[in-house]
Amino acid sequence: MSNLTVSNSTLALGFILVIIALVIGYWQKLQIDKDIIIGVVRAIIQLTIVGYILKFVIKANDVWLTMAFFVVIVINASWNAGKRGNGIPKAFQFSLLAISVGTIVTLGTLVWTGSIQFIPEQIVPFTGMIASNIMVAIGLCYRNMKQSFTDRHQQILEKLALGADIKLASEDIIRESIKSGMQPTIDSIKTLGLVALPGMMSGLIIAGVDPVKAIKYQIMVTFMLLASTSIGSFISCYLAYKQFYNEQKQLNSHLLS
Template sequence: MSDLTVSNGTLALAFILVLIALYIGYQEKLKFNKEILIGVVRAIVQLAIVGYVLKFVIHANEIWLTLACFAIIVINAGWNAGKRGNGIPKAIPISLFAIAVDTITTVAILVATGSIKFIPAQIVPFTGMVASNIMVAIGLCFRNMKQTFADRHQQILEKLALGANIKLASIDILRESIRSGVQPTIDSIKTMGLVSLPGMMSGLIFAGVDPVKAIKYQIMICFMLLESTSLGSIISCYLAYKQFYNQQKQLNDELIS
């Protein structure tokens, strides 16, 4: 649909919906108006900047610019995922490593199989899609891991006292943390097509692509997201759990107090 446009007037009318949410929040004293306003302003500024940058990068069609965008997305995702593991030593390097390995692997497979081309118009959106989902999964893993280590402090000490190594003492926490990272992706895929029409498929249909072809692309995205969130969660959890122990293989009480 080449004539599909969104005017400034349309955006202004859509903003009325935000004002309604703000009004309800004020009347009900929900105390989220500040967060909504900050979120709206940040979204407008960030998306405007990204839009103009992407326009330049896509028109330039240079490999080094494509790789630069790839690196920026991965580094930013790793940084934000690491911050969600506040209190876990080396959380940022761990999340950055997991996201970098996972994103490179996933995008490389898609390019190698011919599913996407190595051009900025396709590499940048797919990289953002993969990295953002891994970022959320790792954030959930870190949060669950830290809380569960605190809750099961005594249980872990007992396992260590009975001669278990740190992996055996932590294996239940590892499994639960990995599941917590992957579960949202699994839940969203279960309802895909019945409750939600995913962004990739909807965007392709809007662009005039045959719905059957759009569905095939969306199925590929489902496989990609399942693989990436699973691998990212596994890598980050298996690197992060060791940070809860000191060099003598003892539980670090300072991290879970």
Template sequence: MTNLTVSNSTLALGFVLVLVALVIGYIEKLHIDKAIFIGVIRAIIQLAIVGYILKFVIKTNDIWLTLACFIIIVVNASWNAGKRGNGIPKAFLISLLAIAVGTTFTLVILVWTGSIKFIPEQIVPVTGMIASNIMVAIGLCYRNMMQTFTDRHQQVLEKLALGADIKLASLDILRDSIKSGMQPTIDSIKTLGLVSLPGMMSGLIFAGVDPVKAIKYQIMITFMLLGSTSIGSIISCYLGYKQFFNERKQLRNELIS
């Protein structure tokens, strides 16, 4: 296999690419210099910490440490997804359930089929990939629900007035929101190999793995992300839309104003 080495001097030279982004932001007066600096510094610190933690967890190869990493990833992803549903009651708890179920179900299938083994070096990275993908999907679902409930609140009120229950009155919004959560994953699948060469496949090829084997792994990851995204989207939407109604099955004005 190819030995890949990234030295400190190489990283320092690579910082030129960050300077390019800073220069573009300055020339175009985008006012994103501070955000770029904070983002880069946070990324370096977080990745350095995670790198040493993963090194310890993988070396220890302990089931409880592996499960602890799983919980930390899921809770953190749920917290961030919940923030994207700011204003929706119980957004964090809904996100936690959706991400936990989607991630657990997907991991069980992958381990059961022999696609991955229940060892830290495989479980932890795959958990991160699944949870982050569901997190993004849930954020899109929340955003779509908040916007469409605001835009279509009169239609929902009319359906309720005609005797429809809250699910029937919200069905179109529910479907649009689930679709919005799944759409980015579906769009990325369509361009695999034609436009994008995904990170996992590229990383395996960089490491010297046979490209055909790398492609098989990427296909497995594609199936994994599509399934987990659909699970997370449908759970978050079916629980989330109910939060737009009060106990009297009336629209909450504070959420759609």
């Protein structure tokens, strides 16, 4: 089994694939050529920088440097999740707490059970995987929550008018928002191996690892993503719903879309 290598010249030739996307965009007048070019340039620059940084961190094999990388990933994911809060006050802070707790608990469990080791080449990629999944989950939670508060504001007003506390008035929305954050993970689990070979498993197979061993890793990753998205969705939803009310327990109508 030969290991996959991509030389600079192969990569340059691979740029043909970007041109295909550009041609389709231009031909169909999708007006996305600018976005494609910016996206590709950004991806190349970001990944190149990250590649060199990762090389440095792995080579240094220093606990504090690994932790610093962990913090950078978590803050970055929280900032992006916060932006998806779309006007929800303190969305960044809530995302930071949700992603930190979700990542620490999941990563901690993996290290504690001996599934992974506390070394940069394992901690850094796993942190990235966990944090980015929680980030996507939180984004979905916020979007669902805002939409549900808008769609069902009449029902919430009625519940409040009957003397319900804000938690009771928002219960259905909180539940559905948590579910909306977890749903893509659950859906992807159902088709795992049948439709898609997940990134990590594919990566290991391409790198020459025995597919049976790769599957074991993938099963672990599946468990990890389930735990992390549920923790992240739960924390972010229970913190964010309160922002839809003022201190008089009245609906904050300016937050509704």
